[in-house]
Amino acid sequence: MTDTATVAASLDDPWIGTEPPTDAAGWLARAREVADILATDAVDRDNANGTPFAEVRVLKQSGLVTLLGPTVHGGGGQTWDTAYRVIREVARGDGSIGQLLGYHYLWAWAARLVATDEQIAAVEELYTVGNLLFGGAVNPRDSDLTVTEDGDQLVFTGRKSFSTGGQVSDLTVLEGVLDGTDTHIFAIVPTAQPGIVFAGDWDNLGQRLTESGSVEITGVRVDWASAAGFVGKVFQPLTYNTLNVPAIQLVFANFYLGIAQGALETATAYTRSRSRAWPYGGDDKQRASDEWYILEGYGQLQSKLWADEALIDRAGAEISAVLHDARENLTERRRGEIAVQVAAAKLRIVEDGLETTTKVFELTGARASANSVGLDIFWRNLRTHSLHDPLPYKKREVGQYVLLGEVPEPSWYT
Incomplete structure (x- = not known):
């Protein structure tokens, strides 16, 4: 640094x-x-x-x-x-x-x-x-970590190509499959230990400070008693367990919205103070902030982000209510309906956020493309993370609910 x-x-x-x-x-x-x-x-x-x-x-x-x-x-x-x-x-x-x-x-x-x-x-x-x-070495597109038994302990070994939090985390969530079974096990371990080695290889277009590079897990031990949700080495399942994915998908939607709001805030400040009016339009203005297409452009972007915020807040209120309710109360149908709301919120902010982080360049002017202004950081950040899973599948989930009344089955991305 x-x-x-x-x-x-x-x-x-x-x-x-x-x-x-x-x-x-x-x-x-x-x-x-x-x-x-x-x-x-x-x-x-x-x-x-x-x-x-x-x-x-x-x-x-x-x-x-x-x-x-x-x-x-x-x-x-x-x-x-x-x-x-x-x-x-x-x-x-x-x-x-x-x-x-x-x-x-x-x-x-x-x-x-x-x-x-x-x-x-x-x-x-x-x-x-x-x-x-907390950080987490839980990337479902990689092979699972292997978990072996050693008496009353479990031993995690393997590699993950992404592990958000990396070196700045104090605790790391590990997930792996018990050797010879299809049983997934989650455990929380201290990050600072010899068996967790971060490669420091996160060097992407955006979200550059998330410590999301690869990690090698070698012989990390936890007591069987620390295996999350296991009693007598047997997992106790609840529908509530599957809220992890819609909960984090809505985390995504919220920081996407924050990025887009930051882009709009930065751009409007630039336009008010530095953008120059276009002198060849036939209806010339003294200030860029008086030009009709500038006003229309910002109006369009802001109205979309306000609408996205309302949709995201609605989904947040819905999932918050069940996250703080008794775990036994959640039904599969209710869980699926919430997942659909989250999918709808996410797909809208991705599309509107990418439009916002691109359109701001047209509304601020050519000089705003200078690296010193830094407007590109918003597009780079949103573009990078919004590739986390393909947006068409979110649209399909919403469509299946609207047309067929079907809710998505829990998966690593739904």
Whole structure:
């Protein structure tokens, strides 16, 4: 990381001496403060492509890392409805850090998704008291890690080509298949250990500071008692277990929306202060901000993002309600209906977000393409992560529900 690559690296804790927020509005305001800090030098940090230790420090200092943690352990005690909006706010300032925070929330909740009551209590106390950040070596397009038994322990071995969180995480979620069976096992382990080696090979077009490179897992041991959701070495299944995918798909939609909002905010500020009116149109204006096509363009983009926000918030409220309800209450049909809402929200923000992050160049002018302006970071970030799974399949899921009344079967991407 260069000396000028991050404002965050030189900041003392800006929240020392302040009380943590106590309600959703306060946490959203805190997230906006974090976003403003990150936005100051997001382009420089992206260019430096360093490991975001300082940025994660800001997340921890702000209290956002323990937003979902129990209040009895010093956490925020907030709901997923608030967490989704917080992710969005942080992504407005830096899409990479919004992604890190969103993945952290999902993996911090993974214990509630699949673990026993005793395991949930232990994990939530551990990460909340320690203010610890989660990463995850769970990439379904790779071969699963191999899990072997050694007495009362399980041993994880293998390689994952993507592992978001990487070196900046304190805890890593592992997933593998028990050797000789088709039984999948999740476990949470400390990141800093000899058996977890990150290659540092994440060098993509966008989301460059997410620490999403490959990782080698060699002989990482956990007690059988730490295998999430297993009692007497037998998994206890619930429909609730399958909420991990729609929950994280909505994480995606929210940081996509935050990226698009950041692009529009940056572009409008540029147009107001720096764009020049076009002098050859026949209805010449003194300011670019008075030109009809500029006004129309921004109006179109903003109206689409407002509509996307409403759709995403609706899905967030729906899934938050079931995530915080008793796990036994969720039916397969209800789970499928929520997955369809999430798919609809995701497909809309991908298409509208990509339009926004491209169209802003037409509305700001040729000089806004300068690397120093950095408008390209928004398109690069959104374009990169929105390739996570093909959008046509999301459209098909919504179409099957509307036309045939069918809900998608749970999978690694639905």
